[in-house]
Amino acid sequence: MRAARVSVVTAVSVVAALTAVTGCTEKSDAADGDRVISVTATDDTCDTSVKEISAGHVELSIQNKGSKVTEVYVLFPDDRVVTERENIGPGTKQRVTAEVKAGEYQIACKPGMKGKGIRQTLKVTGGSTARRDPLLDQAVAAYRQYTQQQADETLPKVQAFVTAVKAGDVAAAKKAYAPSRIGWERTEPVAESFGDIDPKVDLREADLEAGQKWTGWHTLEKALWKNGTVSAAGKVLADQLVTDLTDWRKRVGTADITPTSMANGAKELLDEVATGKVTGEEETFSHTDLVDFKANVEGAQKAYDLLKPVARKNDQALTTELDQQFAALDALLDKYRADKTSYDFVSYDKVGDADRKQLSDAVNALAEPLSKLAAAVAK
Structure with a gap:
C-alpha cells in the first residue's frame, strides 16, 4: 500500500508507470x-x-x-x-x-x-x-501453502539480518538485507490484506503520515546505507521487525483467499513494481530494487500459474498473451543479474533512464492483460 511519487523519475517513466497502474488504455465500460x-x-x-x-x-x-x-x-x-x-x-x-x-x-x-x-x-x-470450478479450489489451497512457505522461509533470513545489525556488522547486514525481503515481496498482497502489518514492516520514509512512527525494514536500510551504522534505538527496531514478521507468519494461514483475490493480488504486485521498483523509490538507500522487482514478478506469476488452467478454458487468448508477457519481462530482468538462479542483481542506481524505460514498458505490457485475470477466472 504505497502512494505513487513521481519526484525522482523522468517524465517518460512517469507516463509509463501511470499507464500501467491506472488503466489509461481502457476505452469503454462493459x-x-x-x-x-x-x-x-x-x-x-x-x-x-x-x-x-x-x-x-x-x-x-x-x-x-x-x-x-x-x-x-x-x-x-x-x-x-x-x-x-x-x-x-x-x-x-x-x-x-x-x-x-x-x-x-x-x-x-x-x-x-x-x-x-x-x-x-x-x-x-x-x-x-x-459456482466454482474444482480446479480453483485446488489453486486456492496451493496458493495458501505457497504463502505460508514464503513466510516460514522469510523468518530465518530476517533473523540473520537482524543478528548482523545488532552485532554492528554493517557489511553482513547489507548482504542479508535484500534476501530477507524476497518472501515478503512475493506475497505482499496477502500481508496487506491484514491492514496493520504492512505499515509496520515495509513503510518508506516518504510515505509517513503526520505523527506516524517509522518502523520496519526501511528504517534499517537508511541506517546501514546512509549513516553507515545502526544506533541503539535502531537495534530495538530490528527486534521489532522480527516480532512483527513473526506475527505475519502466524496470521498468513488465516488470510481470506479466493481465486479473484489471487488474481487481483497478482495485479497489485505489478502495481508495486510500476510505482516503486521501476522508479527506484522502494530501496532509496540500498538500490536493491531489482531484487524486490523480481520477487514481485515471481509472486504474480505464481498466482497466475495456479489460476491458468481455469483462465485458459475461459479466455485462451488472455493466457496466451500473459504467457508471452511474463516470459518477456523475465528475460529482460535476466539481463541485470549474473545468472538465472541468482538474486545478485546490479545496483539500481547503475540502471540508466533508457533501461528503466524499457523495464517500465515491459511492466506496462504485462499489467494490462493481468488486470483481466480476475474476470477470466470468475466466468
Missing part, C-alpha cells in the same frame, strides 16, 4: 449488470450505486472524477482487505472483480492514497450463487 457496483470517487466523496447485494462475484466499476490519484478498497468490518485497486489516476476508470460472502463490508475511497478513506457501507446477503 455493459453493467446487477452484479456491478459503480464507484465514483472525487477528492472528497465516494459514491456507490449499490448499498446491498447478494453474495457471490461482484465487479466494481470505478471512476475517479477527482484531481488526486486515488485507491478503492472493499473492507471487512475489521479493516481486513477483501480486494483493492490502487493508483487510479484522475479522470481514469478501473474495473475489479471480487468474491464476497454474506456480511457487512465497507467500500473505501482514499483520495491521495492516504488515511482511512471516505467510506460507504455494503451489505451482502444470502448464500453465494457463484
Whole structure:
C-alpha cells in the first residue's frame, strides 16, 4: 500500500508507470449488470450505486472524477482487505472483480492514497450463487501453502539480518538485507490484506503520515546505507521487525483467499513494481530494487500459474498473451543479474533512464492483460 511519487523519475517513466497502474488504455465500460457496483470517487466523496447485494462475484466499476490519484478498497468490518485497486489516476476508470460472502463490508475511497478513506457501507446477503470450478479450489489451497512457505522461509533470513545489525556488522547486514525481503515481496498482497502489518514492516520514509512512527525494514536500510551504522534505538527496531514478521507468519494461514483475490493480488504486485521498483523509490538507500522487482514478478506469476488452467478454458487468448508477457519481462530482468538462479542483481542506481524505460514498458505490457485475470477466472 504505497502512494505513487513521481519526484525522482523522468517524465517518460512517469507516463509509463501511470499507464500501467491506472488503466489509461481502457476505452469503454462493459455493459453493467446487477452484479456491478459503480464507484465514483472525487477528492472528497465516494459514491456507490449499490448499498446491498447478494453474495457471490461482484465487479466494481470505478471512476475517479477527482484531481488526486486515488485507491478503492472493499473492507471487512475489521479493516481486513477483501480486494483493492490502487493508483487510479484522475479522470481514469478501473474495473475489479471480487468474491464476497454474506456480511457487512465497507467500500473505501482514499483520495491521495492516504488515511482511512471516505467510506460507504455494503451489505451482502444470502448464500453465494457463484459456482466454482474444482480446479480453483485446488489453486486456492496451493496458493495458501505457497504463502505460508514464503513466510516460514522469510523468518530465518530476517533473523540473520537482524543478528548482523545488532552485532554492528554493517557489511553482513547489507548482504542479508535484500534476501530477507524476497518472501515478503512475493506475497505482499496477502500481508496487506491484514491492514496493520504492512505499515509496520515495509513503510518508506516518504510515505509517513503526520505523527506516524517509522518502523520496519526501511528504517534499517537508511541506517546501514546512509549513516553507515545502526544506533541503539535502531537495534530495538530490528527486534521489532522480527516480532512483527513473526506475527505475519502466524496470521498468513488465516488470510481470506479466493481465486479473484489471487488474481487481483497478482495485479497489485505489478502495481508495486510500476510505482516503486521501476522508479527506484522502494530501496532509496540500498538500490536493491531489482531484487524486490523480481520477487514481485515471481509472486504474480505464481498466482497466475495456479489460476491458468481455469483462465485458459475461459479466455485462451488472455493466457496466451500473459504467457508471452511474463516470459518477456523475465528475460529482460535476466539481463541485470549474473545468472538465472541468482538474486545478485546490479545496483539500481547503475540502471540508466533508457533501461528503466524499457523495464517500465515491459511492466506496462504485462499489467494490462493481468488486470483481466480476475474476470477470466470468475466466468
